[in-house]
Amino acid sequence: LQSKLPNVGTTIFTKMSALAEEHKALNLAQGFPEFDCSPDLQRLVDKYVRSGKNQYAPMPGALPLREAIARKTFEASGREYHPVSEITVTSGATEALFVAISTVVYPGDEVIVFEPAYDSYVPAIELSGGIPVFVTLDPQYDYIDWEAVAARVTEKTRAIIVNTPHNPTGKVWTAADLHALAALAEAHDLVVISDEVYEYIVFDGLAHISVSSVPALAERSFVCGSFGKTFHTTGWKLGYCLAPAELTAEFRKIHQFLVFSVVTPFQFAVAEFLAEPEHYLALSAFYERKRDLFNDAIRDIGFIMKPSEGSFFQNVSYANLSEEADVALAERLTREAGVATIPVSAFYARETDYKTLRFCFAKNDDTLLKAAGLLNKAV
Ligand code: PMP
Ligand code: GLN
Structure with a gap:
């Protein structure tokens, strides 16, 4: 069969989540919250399923x-x-x-x-x-x-x-x-x-x-x-x-x-x-605090970074710290430091060498602090 999508493989999100699982690493890779949705929302689903x-x-x-x-x-x-x-x-x-x-x-x-x-x-x-x-x-x-x-x-x-x-x-x-x-x-x-x-x-x-x-x-x-x-x-x-x-x-x-x-x-x-509206208008403050908590905790590592302006992702450049390609570094940090991230080259069609990793900070505070601690030791 001739592939309709010859350049497509398994997505980087699936790959890094699998690698995180394999190495029991903290998953700051795939973008999904570590915490649950509101119990009120869960009750509403239950209400409509039952009715x-x-x-x-x-x-x-x-x-x-x-x-x-x-x-x-x-x-x-x-x-x-x-x-x-x-x-x-x-x-x-x-x-x-x-x-x-x-x-x-x-x-x-x-x-x-x-x-x-x-x-x-x-x-x-x-x-x-x-x-x-x-x-x-x-x-x-x-x-x-x-x-x-x-x-x-x-x-x-x-x-x-x-x-x-x-x-x-x-x-x-x-x-x-x-x-x-x-x-x-x-x-x-x-x-x-x-x-x-x-x-x-x-x-x-x-x-x-x-x-x-x-x-x-x-x-x-x-x-x-x-x-x-x-x-x-x-x-x-x-x-x-x-x-x-x-x-x-x-x-x-x-x-x-x-x-x-x-x-x-x-x-x-x-x-x-x-x-x-409070159910969605409170979200920015919720995530801004998490961004700041995480960024403060990784500050001393010396990444080159600008604080994220929105979304639940923080990019960091490690160009001043390592020569490693981002895919190799992301894999190594998952295996050796126990922290999974996404190599940003995955978001480009052609080969790039920006030496940048993406962290997802939609995680519990203790996960973010633990990940920062592990990164501080490893990088
Ligand atoms: N666009 C962007 C930029 C995203 O980050 C995501 C979620 N990963 C999606 C689209 C897909 O959203 P959904 O999970 O609702 O399909
Ligand atoms: N949007 C999520 C991310 O950027 C991943 C969604 C997916 O796994 N397809 O990490």
Whole structure:
């Protein structure tokens, strides 16, 4: 059989989690919380399972959840997405991204991807016959050179994928970035696919600016979100996609035959939980404290690092400490120090040598402190 994805193997997240398990290492690699979701949310799932919400949800999602998503989006960005025609509940952001890409990309179309990039974008583009065109950024980049981005646009460019707050760098895009994106997308009639799964995790008083808050972008964008990050429920694979009705209609044709609908009682539970904004608005402070705890604990190691601005990842460069390639170092630290991380080269299509590791700090405080102690001894 000829592979449709010849360049794809097992994801780095699966690999590093397996290696962590094998060596009983602390897993600061794969991005998932070590702690559980709210007991109130668990009780809501139980309530809806017991009250018979166990058959297929409507294809676009349970209406109360779509209404709750519309409400929270309006509060955050001022954009009114219609629950009936513009909001679709998906199997995680992964499905939302895959379907959005499949909806717009035809064979031969070029899609602009900023790298380092989350690993699901490129295979989705390639399965539709599209061609990823990379804008390469340093893992600790200071700003985006929008002229360089514009230089990558050709008459074949169909879409651009953006991600803020960003995995793995923790960068949060500025209003100027969003406006530059809008100008570029309008000038070249590009579709924007915006991965905003870390929308509620931003630090140091910065704000997440959704593409949905910029009218010129909202009208040409698929905005993809995930409750996995927001409610510590990555295993539920519950996400959503916001897009104008015309785009949503085409998106749903693919969603309908990929999964039809997603897990019913969890949708009702999340809909009810969303009624209390504190359940998601407290998340930034929660993770900012963890970021600071971890960063303070590893400070003396001497990594070169800028504090993460958002997401639950901290990148560190060890270029001043070691010549080792990041994959080799990540594997060695897992085996010898008992701390698993993600080598950031995994987020680049071509070979790179940025000597950068990604730590996930969505872990219990004692795990973060223990990991820092082990790293202090090993590095
Ligand atoms: N995009 C980014 C940037 C992510 O970090 C993740 C989660 N690892 C996803 C998408 C996928 O989200 P989900 O688990 O809801 O499919
Ligand atoms: N998004 C998570 C991360 O970046 C991993 C998700 C996955 O394992 N596919 O670590």
